[in-house]
Amino acid sequence: QSALTQPPSASGSPGQSVAISCTGTSSDVGGYDYVSWYQYRPGKAPKLILYEVSKRPSGVPDRFSGSKSGTTASLTVSGLQAEDEADYYCSSYAGTNRVFGGGTKLTVL
Amino acid sequence: QVQLVQSGAEVKKPGASVKVSCRTSGYTFTDNGLTWVRQAPGQGLEWMGWISTYRGNTNYAQKFQGRFTMTTDASRSTAYMELRSLRSDDTAVYYCARDKLYTLDHWGQGTQVTVSS
Numbered sequence: 394q395s396a397l398t399q400p401p402s403a404s405g406s407p408g409q410s411v412a413i414s415c416t417g418t419s420s421d422v423g424g425y426d427y428v429s430w431y432q433y434r435p436g437k438a439p440k441l442i443l444y445e446v447s448k449r450p451s452g453v454p455d456r457f458s459g460s461k462s463g464t465t466a467s468l469t470v471s472g473l474q475a476e477d478e479a480d481y482y483c484s485s486y487a488g489t490n491r492v493f494g495g496g497t498k499l500t501v502l
Numbered sequence: 503q504v505q506l507v508q509s510g511a512e513v514k515k516p517g518a519s520v521k522v523s524c525r526t527s528g529y530t531f532t533d534n535g536l537t538w539v540r541q542a543p544g545q546g547l548e549w550m551g552w553i554s555t556y557r558g559n560t561n562y563a564q565k566f567q568g569r570f571t572m573t574t575d576a577s578r579s580t581a582y583m584e585l586r587s588l589r590s591d592d593t594a595v596y597y598c599a600r601d602k603l604y605t606l607d608h609w610g611q612g613t614q615v616t617v618s619s
Contacts, residue, residue: 396546425604427603427604427605429604429605429606431547431606433547438597438609438610438611438612439539439547439597439599439606439609440609441605441606441607441608444605444607445603445605450607482546482547484547484549484606486604489561490549490561490563491537491549491552491604492549493539493546493547493548493549494546495546496546496547
């Protein structure tokens with residue numbers, strides 16, 4: 394099972410919006426609405442920020458939103474804040490397996 | 503609150519085995535499966551496998567088939583992973599995570615496993 398494709402880096406200034414894409418296949422992203430996104434800071438456990446494409450767990454700001462079109466899912470962070478600087482990983486259900494993206498390092502300029 | 507607490511860091515020689523535990527609390531252990539994920543230095547997150555805490559059935563990533571085993575002890579609300587025939591490229595932080603309908607909603611703190619001669 395190949396990893397999902399994410400851009401290695403993304404950046405934006407405080408207050409701006411940034412979108413991060415996650416491209417898979419019809420066997421994973423395109424086949425199921427079980428795409429989730431995780432925020433990862435070095436030395437800490439990953440944190441769930443979106444699940445089932447666009448649902449937010451309690452406590453996650455509504456600045457984080459998600460969507461999917463075909464085999465590509467997207468995470469959008471609006472109103473960027475310094476605390477949003479982190480690595481972001483997408484993940485998808487893929488039948489009996491799960492698959493992660495390669496991760497995107499988000500820099501707040 | 504939901505908590506997953508993993509065992510401590512391990513240093514192993516190539517060819518050895520390592521076993522990591524993941525003790526859960528704050529929810530009914532058998533209500534949700536558990537997934538194991540690792541992150542090697544400079545690499546992304548890698549899905550290793552999933553275990554049903556209710557029936558014990560498992561799904562393993564093909565890459566680890568044959569040298570990776572997941573088990574659970576419901577009486578202790580604890581899951582275990584064992585990785586055998588360790589190589590240097592198994593050096594990584596290993597995480598357990600509660601798997602709620604294909605979503606990893608709570609994670610352990612991670613266990614550093616270092617493989618070095």
